Amino acid sequence: xxxxxxxxxxxxxxxxxxxxxxxxxxxxxxxxxxxxxxxxxxxxxxxxxxxxxxxxxxxxxxxxxxxxxxxxxxxxxxxxxxxxxxxxxxxxxxxxxxxxxxxxxxxxxxxxxxxxxxxxxxxxxxxxxxxxxxxx
Amino acid sequence: xxxxxxxxxxxxxxxxxxxxxxxxxxxxxxxxxxxxxxxxxxxxxxxxxxxxxxxxxxxxxxxxxxxxxxxxxxxxxxxxxxxxxxxxxxxxxxxxxxxxxxxxxxxxxxxxxxxxxxxxxxxxxxxxxxxxxxxx
DNA sequence: CATTCGCATTCGTCAAGGCGTATACATAAA
DNA sequence: TTTATGTATACGCCTTGACGAATGCGAATG
Numbered sequence: 001x002x003x004x005x006x007x008x009x010x011x012x013x014x015x016x017x018x019x020x021x022x023x024x025x026x027x028x029x030x031x032x033x034x035x036x037x038x039x040x041x042x043x044x045x046x047x048x049x050x051x052x053x054x055x056x057x058x059x060x061x062x063x064x065x066x067x068x069x070x071x072x073x074x075x076x077x078x079x080x081x082x083x084x085x086x087x088x089x090x091x092x093x094x095x096x097x098x099x100x101x102x103x104x105x106x107x108x109x110x111x112x113x114x115x116x117x118x119x120x121x122x123x124x125x126x127x128x129x130x131x132x133x134x135x136x
Numbered sequence: 137x138x139x140x141x142x143x144x145x146x147x148x149x150x151x152x153x154x155x156x157x158x159x160x161x162x163x164x165x166x167x168x169x170x171x172x173x174x175x176x177x178x179x180x181x182x183x184x185x186x187x188x189x190x191x192x193x194x195x196x197x198x199x200x201x202x203x204x205x206x207x208x209x210x211x212x213x214x215x216x217x218x219x220x221x222x223x224x225x226x227x228x229x230x231x232x233x234x235x236x237x238x239x240x241x242x243x244x245x246x247x248x249x250x251x252x253x254x255x256x257x258x259x260x261x262x263x264x265x266x267x268x269x270x271x272x
Numbered sequence: 273c274a275t276t277c278g279c280a281t282t283c284g285t286c287a288a289g290g291c292g293t294a295t296a297c298a299t300a301a302a
Numbered sequence: 303t304t305t306a307t308g309t310a311t312a313c314g315c316c317t318t319g320a321c322g323a324a325t326g327c328g329a330a331t332g
Contacts, residue, residue, distance in 0.1 A: 013152035016145050017290085034309065044292065049310055054289090068299045068308045081228030085221055092217030153320085170279065180322070185280055190319085204278045204329050 014058035
C-alpha cells in the first residue's frame with residue numbers, strides 16, 4: 001500500500017541494519033505475531049514496529065491483522081535477482097551464531113508462551129509454504 | 137588499512153546506493169582506472185572518489201597505485217555468504233538496462249580513449265582472473 | 273625547484289534514519 | 303461506553319551520509 005515500485009537501493013538499505021536482519025531471521029518461513037519479535041529481540045516495542053514498517057516500505061515483508069494481533073511474513077520481491085539475494089541472505093543468517101541463538105529462543109517461546117507475560121494468549125506462528133515446525 | 141573486521145551491515149549499506157552499484161557494475165571483473173569511472177558516470181570527480189572510499193571501507197573494493205593513476209578492483213568478502221551475495225548482485229546488475237548502457241559507454245571509451253579529454257593517455261582496464269575483453 | 277596532473281580529503285549544509293519517550297489507533301473485553 | 307491490550311505513529315535528539323565547492327597530496331614533468 002505504501003511503496004508501489006520496487007527500489008533496489010531501498011532493498012539493500014533495508015538489509016543494512018542488524019535489527020532488521022534479526023527480524024527477517026526470526027520471521028523466516030513463518031507468519032509470526034509481532035509480540036514474539038518484541039519478546040525475543042527484547043527492545044522497546046516501538047523500535048520493533050518502526051523496523052517492521054521500514055521492511056514493509058521496502059517491500060520485503062507484509063502484514064496481516066488478526067484481531068488485535070499483527071502477523072508478519074516475508075514476501076519475495078518482484079525482481080528475480082532481489083528474490084535470490086533475499087533467499088541467499090536468509091540462508092546466510094542461518095549459519096550465524098547469534099541468529100541461531102535468536103531462533104532457539106523463539107522456539108522455546110513458542111513451546112511455552114504462557115511463561116512469557118507478553119506472549120500469554122498470543123497466536124502461534126504459522127508456517128508458510130511447505131516448511132514445518134518440528135519442535136513445536 | 138581502514139576496516140579490519142568485515143561488517144555485515146556495512147556490506148549491505150555499501151550496496152544501498154545507486155552510484156556505488158554503478159561503480160561496481162563498471163569495475164566488474166577488471167582492474168580499472170578511476171578516470172574511466174569519472175568519465176562514464178559523468179559527475180564531479182570528488183563524488184566518485186568518496187563513493188570509492190566508502191566501498192573500500194566496506195571491504196568490497198581495493199585500490200592499487202600505478203604512477204599517478206589509481207586502479208580499483210572488486211575483492212570478494214571473506215564471508216562466503218557475502219561473497220555469494222556480491223556475485224549475485226553483480227550478475228543482477230548485468231541484466232539491468234541502465235547498467236548495460238554504462239558498460240557500453242565504458243567499452244566505447246576503452247576503444248578510443250583519445251577522444252575523451254579525461255582519458256587521453258590513461259591506462260586501459262586490466263581484466264582479472266579468466267575474464268577477457270572481446271571488444272578492445 | 274615549481275608546475276601540472278590524477279585523485280583524495282575536508283568543510284559546510286542538508287536530508288535520512290536510529291533511538292527513547294510519549295501518544296494515537298484499532299480491536300476486544302468488561 | 304469505558305477500559306485494557308496489541309501495535310503503530312509522532313516527536314525531539316543525535317549520528318550518518320550525500321552533495322558541491324574548495325583544498326590537499328603524491329607522482330610525474332618541466
